[in-house]
Amino acid sequence: MRSPFRPDDVPDPAILDNHRPLIKSFERRGLIRRGLSLGALVMLTGCDVKRPEAVESALLAISRFNDEVQALLFDPNKLAPTYPASMILKPPKFNAYYDVMDVKPVNGATWRLELSGLIADRRPWTIQDLQALPQRTIVIKHICVEGWSYIGGWTGVPLRTFLQHVGADLRAKYVAFKTADDYPSSIDMASALHPQTLLATEYAGETLADPFGYPMRLRTAVKLGYKNPKWVTAIEVTNKYPGGYWESRGFSWFAGL
Amino acid sequence: MSAAVTARGGRTGRRLHPLPVRIMHWINAVAMLIMITSGWGIYDDDVIIRGFHFAKFLRLGDWAAWSLNWHFAGMWLLAINGLIYLGYGVVTGRLRERLLPIRVSELLHTVRETLHFRLEHADITTYNAVQKLLYIIVILAGISQVVTGLAIWKPVQFSGLVSLLGGFQSARVLHFIGMAVIFGFLVLHVVLALLVPRTIWAMLAGGPVLAQPGSRAKAPGP
Numbered sequence: 044m045r046s047p048f049r050p051d052d053v054p055d056p057a058i059l060d061n062h063r064p065l066i067k068s069f070e071r072r073g074l075i076r077r078g079l080s081l082g083a084l085v086m087l088t089g090c091d092v093k094r095p096e097a098v099e100s101a102l103l104a105i106s107r108f109n110d111e112v113q114a115l116l117f118d119p120n121k122l123a124p125t126y127p128a129s130m131i132l133k134p135p136k137f138n139a140y141y142d143v144m145d146v147k148p149v150n151g152a153t154w155r156l157e158l159s160g161l162i163a164d165r166r167p168w169t170i171q172d173l174q175a176l177p178q179r180t181i182v183i184k185h186i187c188v189e190g191w192s193y194i195g196g197w198t199g200v201p202l203r204t205f206l207q208h209v210g211a212d213l214r215a216k217y218v219a220f221k222t223a224d225d226y227p228s229s230i231d232m233a234s235a236l237h238p239q240t241l242l243a244t245e246y247a248g249e250t251l252a253d254p255f256g257y258p259m260r261l262r263t264a265v266k267l268g269y270k271n272p273k274w275v276t277a278i279e280v281t282n283k284y285p286g287g288y289w290e291s292r293g294f295s296w297f298a299g300l
Numbered sequence: 301m302s303a304a305v306t307a308r309g310g311r312t313g314r315r316l317h318p319l320p321v322r323i324m325h326w327i328n329a330v331a332m333l334i335m336i337t338s339g340w341g342i343y344d345d346d347v348i349i350r351g352f353h354f355a356k357f358l359r360l361g362d363w364a365a366w367s368l369n370w371h372f373a374g375m376w377l378l379a380i381n382g383l384i385y386l387g388y389g390v391v392t393g394r395l396r397e398r399l400l401p402i403r404v405s406e407l408l409h410t411v412r413e414t415l416h417f418r419l420e421h422a423d424i425t426t427y428n429a430v431q432k433l434l435y436i437i438v439i440l441a442g443i444s445q446v447v448t449g450l451a452i453w454k455p456v457q458f459s460g461l462v463s464l465l466g467g468f469q470s471a472r473v474l475h476f477i478g479m480a481v482i483f484g485f486l487v488l489h490v491v492l493a494l495l496v497p498r499t500i501w502a503m504l505a506g507g508p509v510l511a512q513p514g515s516r517a518k519a520p521g522p
Contacts, residue, residue, distance in 0.1 A: 102369040109372050116457050123456040124463070184468065186455060189346035189364065192468055265456055293365030295372070300456040 103293070110297040117299050119233050123264035126182045131196040131247045137254045138187060138268060139224065140288065149223045149274050151258040160219075160279035163210025170258045174244060176200040176208060181239050186300060187268040197262040198245035203236045211280045219285035220261060223274035229285035230263065230270055234299065239264035242275070267298040316425050316507030321394070324385045325503055331381055332482065334360060334374035335445075339479055341367025348476050372453075379446055386439075395439075399432045407433065421496050425508055438485040441478050448475040 137143045156168040180198040206213060213236065219229040234240060240263035244251060251257040256273030263271060269289045279285070290296045317325070338361050340354035345364040347353060361367030389395035406429035413419050414430065427435070451461045451471040465471040493499050502508070 099366075102366065102373055105373040105376075106369050113454075116454060118457060121457060121459075124459050184455075186468060187346070188368070190342070190348075190472060191346050289365070293369060295368070300454060 106295050110295060113295075113297040113299045114231060114233070117231075117233060117265070119237060123183050123239055123300065126184070126194050128182055128196055128247075130194045131182060132193040133247055134252060135195045135246060135255055136185070136191070136193050139273070140226070141224075143254050146254045147224065148253040149257060149276075154258050154276070156259065156275065157221075157277040158209060158279070159277065160281045161212035161215045162206075162278075162280050165209070170244065173200055173205075173242060173259060177204055179238075179241060180245075180248075181241065181262075181264060183239060183262075183264040185268055185271075188294065188298070195262075196247045197241055197243040198248070199241040199243035199259070199262070201238060202240045202242055202261070202263075203238065205242055206235065206280070215280045216282045217280070217285055219279040219281055220272045220275050221277035221279075222272045223276050226272050226288045227285065228261070228270060228272040228287040229296075230261075230266060231297065234263060234265050237263065237265050265300055267300060269294065270298050313509035315509055316502055319506070320388055321385075322503055322506065324381055324388070327377065327381045328385065331374055331378035332486065334370055335378055336479060336483055336486075338367045338370035338374060342371060343476065348473055375446075375449065378442075382442055382446070398427060399436055402429050402432045402436075424496065424499050424502060425510055434485060434488070438482060438489075441481040441485070445475065445478040445482065448472075448478060451475075 139146075151170055154170060156173070158165040158167070177200065178198055179201050180196065182194060182196040184192050185195050186192045202218070206218070211218075213232065215232055217229050218232060218235040219227070221227055230240075240261070242259055243256070243262040244259050246252065246255060251260065256275070259275050260273040261271050261275060270287075284296075287296065337359055341359035341361040342364060344353050344359065345367075359367060360370045386395075410419070410428045410430040419428075447461070448465060448471050451458055451465055452468065452475055455462045455468050455471070462468055462471055465474060493503075499507075
């Protein structure tokens with residue numbers, strides 16, 4: 044039977060004759076040798092064959108492009124859906140890059156919030172100072188990049204109110220956070236100024252519990268869970284890309300919902 | 301002169317799969333494989349069906365961050381190629397011509413014939429009713445994947461869409477079901493193509509020249 048893969052038109056045999064010297068120059072042994080040394084090289088560098096560097100940097104470039112697309116899709120006036128207080132999950136779900144048993148509680152009495160960067164008044168803040176500012180309560184969905192979600196109720200000063208109060212440059216690009224658990228994070232200014240972005244100090248009407256960021260954590264309805272650093276100790280307003288813990292490991296920086 | 305060539309039914313005649321369709325088909329094949337296998341990597345991070353994981357060798361991306369990066373890169377390929385395909389299919393009338401109409405009686409006939417292993421495939425230029433239905437289902441599933449995908453990518457920006465789909469978690473499950481439908485199609489599609497390899501060659505080279513309205517099909521090529 045005639046092979047179904049054979050073309051209707053066979054190439055001119057003259058092509059083969061004209062290129063005979065080139066074909067002769069192919070060395071099968073050479074190919075095998077080079078193939079072997081490529082394999083050895085992969086082992087030497089400990090490079091992951093499934094994720095070669097060129098592929099990795101191409102994927103990261105697309106991810107950065109997607110960050111820009113996400114910023115375009117972000118509507119600063121669009122509010123996330125809110126829910127009745129009866130739907131709040133108590134206690135909230137714990138998640139970090141370590142186990143809940145390894146949480147190191149922060150002393151609220153000695154805790155200070157340090158400010159730096161493009162901020163006029165960079166005096167440190169106590170928890171009482173923060174709670175003296177106008178507070179807001181939101182009951183919103185927490186969505187993790189892994190796929191799970193839950194409804195939580197958070198109270199605190201809107202980051203917008205705080206940034207205005209300390210005279211931050213609201214035209215700057217980034218608001219960056221440092222935390223007691225060494226989990227740097229940063230968000231874009233538009234998301235920082237969103238009305239559902241809080242410096243949260245309470246959960247479900249009670250003081251934040253230790254595993255969830257006492258005394259203060261960021262809670263924003265417009266970002267994935269990993270953009271909500273707990274135990275925040277410092278805020279910086281900057282135009283220099285600050286990155287973050289998961290972002291430096293390959294996750295998208297914008298991570299907007 | 302060109303009229304003479306056409307009259308002979310030569311290379312200028314309309315092929316079963318015009319070049320744009322072949323290019324888009326194979327781009328789509330790559331895009332679908334990227335989306336499905338990277339999706340499995342994302343799924344494994346927080347499974348929907350308890351105890352059900354996809355094995356590591358099936359997943360694209362060595363952990364969730366890279367599966368996500370593959371997924372959000374592949375989405376452009378799938379969506380842009382898909383949009384051009386649908387636009388092309390509507391403008392040229394190809395979609396209507398090849399996939400419609402589907403008659404229930406034909407559908408039942410094809411199912412009966414299939415169960416008796418008497419399926420006719422001598423002529424690959426026309427699709428039977430079951431083929432038409434499957435192609436329509438997979439196109440709709442592809443569109444649905446883009447919609448449910450947008451909902452779980454941007455559940456706040458598209459919160460109206462999310463509530464239409466029954467909430468974030470149900471949008472996620474729908475996205476998973478869409479994958480299962482497309483994967484099921486893919487398995488069937490590949491098995492059937494391997495059983496009738498002429499169809500694979502047709503998707504590479506263009507296939508037989510289509511019969512002009514009112515004339516009989518001509519043999520492919522000289």
